[in-house]
Amino acid sequence: MNALDRVPDGTNPAVARVMDRLAGVAAQLAGRIARGGIDEHLGGAAGTNTDGDVQKALDVIADEAFMTALRKGDVRHYASEEQDGVVEMTAGGMLAVAIDPLDGSSNIDANVSIGTIFGIYPAADTPEGSFLRQGRDLLAAGYAIYGPQCVLMVSFGNGVIRYVLDPAEGRFRLIGTAAAIPADSTEYAINASNYRHWTKPIRAYVDDRVAGADGPAGMDFNMRWIASLVAETHRILTRGGIFLYPADSRTGYARGRLRYVYECAPIAFLIEQAGGRATDGENAILDALPDSLHGRTPFVFGSANKVARVAAYHDLPEAEISALFGMRGLFRA
Ligand SMILES: O=P(O)(O)OC[C@H]1O[C@](O)(COP(=O)(O)O)[C@@H](O)[C@@H]1O
Ligand SMILES: [Mg+2]
Numbered sequence: 001m002n003a004l005d006r007v008p009d010g011t012n013p014a015v016a017r018v019m020d021r022l023a024g025v026a027a028q029l030a031g032r033i034a035r036g037g038i039d040e041h042l043g044g045a046a047g048t049n050t051d052g053d054v055q056k057a058l059d060v061i062a063d064e065a066f067m068t069a070l071r072k073g074d075v076r077h078y079a080s081e082e083q084d085g086v087v088e089m090t091a092g093g094m095l096a097v098a099i100d101p102l103d104g105s106s107n108i109d110a111n112v113s114i115g116t117i118f119g120i121y122p123a124a125d126t127p128e129g130s131f132l133r134q135g136r137d138l139l140a141a142g143y144a145i146y147g148p149q150c151v152l153m154v155s156f157g158n159g160v161i162r163y164v165l166d167p168a169e170g171r172f173r174l175i176g177t178a179a180a181i182p183a184d185s186t187e188y189a190i191n192a193s194n195y196r197h198w199t200k201p202i203r204a205y206v207d208d209r210v211a212g213a214d215g216p217a218g219m220d221f222n223m224r225w226i227a228s229l230v231a232e233t234h235r236i237l238t239r240g241g242i243f244l245y246p247a248d249s250r251t252g253y254a255r256g257r258l259r260y261v262y263e264c265a266p267i268a269f270l271i272e273q274a275g276g277r278a279t280d281g282e283n284a285i286l287d288a289l290p291d292s293l294h295g296r297t298p299f300v301f302g303s304a305n306k307v308a309r310v311a312a313y314h315d316l317p318e319a320e321i322s323a324l325f326g327m328r329g330l331f332r333a
């Protein structure tokens with residue numbers, strides 16, 4: 001290995017090689033991000049992608065860097081949030097990589113943690129076939145977070161392991177296995193400015209967190225929203241909690257905001273590998289089948305009991321979810 005100091009014994013060699021290339025690009029990006037504003041303006045507008053998202057300079061830089069590094073080798077198919085369709089790479093390659101090259105791009109200029117999310121599948125015979133499949137088929141997944149430290153969290157399907165970038169060496173050091181996500185937690189993350197657009201079960205769930213000790217949950221909660229999926233995931237892998245990006249009634253948000261192939265499936269894989277749960281509010285993300293490359297899905301993940309509780313709100317009778325929190329009886333402790 002080159003960019004990773006080691007991988008666990010028994011790792012599929014092709015998967016290890018691809019992981020090493022991803023890590024190599026992440027290490028370079030970390031250096032470039034750290035110099036942002038000196039040589040170049042990484043948060044400047046650079047165009048629009050298929051989804052109509054405004055691309056920042058760093059979105060394009062990161063996509064090109066990963067695509068170049070993976071082009072020759074084990075990767076047959078490359079699907080990126082920043083590309084219209086699947087890029088065909090090495091004809092005989094055994095693997096397919098799905099990637100969000102730069103996640104949390106609204107945070108670039110704010111100097112808040114951003115990241116890269118990726119998943120590695122066995123390549124299928126057709127470009128779409130490599131990605132329009134259940135997240136359960138992932139061989140490995142992970143993210144790099146460009147924060148106070150650059151950290152790489154990876155799963156090869158046997159727990160989650162943590163690497164930290166040694167900037168002096170430009171290599172990631174394996175630190176150890178991440179602890180299991182606590183099953184319970186009192187911290188939740190949701191963009192509450194969308195409250196009026198949510199469905200009734202999600203409103204009822206959040207109403208009851210806001211009501212805290214005075215509501216049916218009978219305890220106080222804390223809230224976070226970083227608007228950077230990698231940073232929210234990293235916090236939850238570190239100390240538990242729950243993240244929600246539900247569907248809402250705004251135009252274009254009928255399936256929420258986050259993309260199944262590039263964001264939700266890889267993160268769900270990591271979360272399950274760390275003992276947590278990841279659903280669309282009710283059903284496991286890894287069992288879902290995406291119907292398009294850029295397709296979105298509502299996404300709820302984190303501490304297992306908390307994610308189960310969100311599903312339970314979807315089963316409440318209409319009269320219960322419509323009741324003000326003070327009147328909601330079924331969940332009273
Ligand atoms: O701005 P909002 O609606 O709160 O959305 C924030 C979400 O959007 C994202 O930034 C989407 O990812 P991209 O930056 O890759 O488009 C997530 O990281 C984050 O969770
Ligand atoms: Mg993203």
Ligand SMILES: [Mg+2]
Pocket residue numbers: 059081100101102103104105
């Ligand atoms: Mg992105």
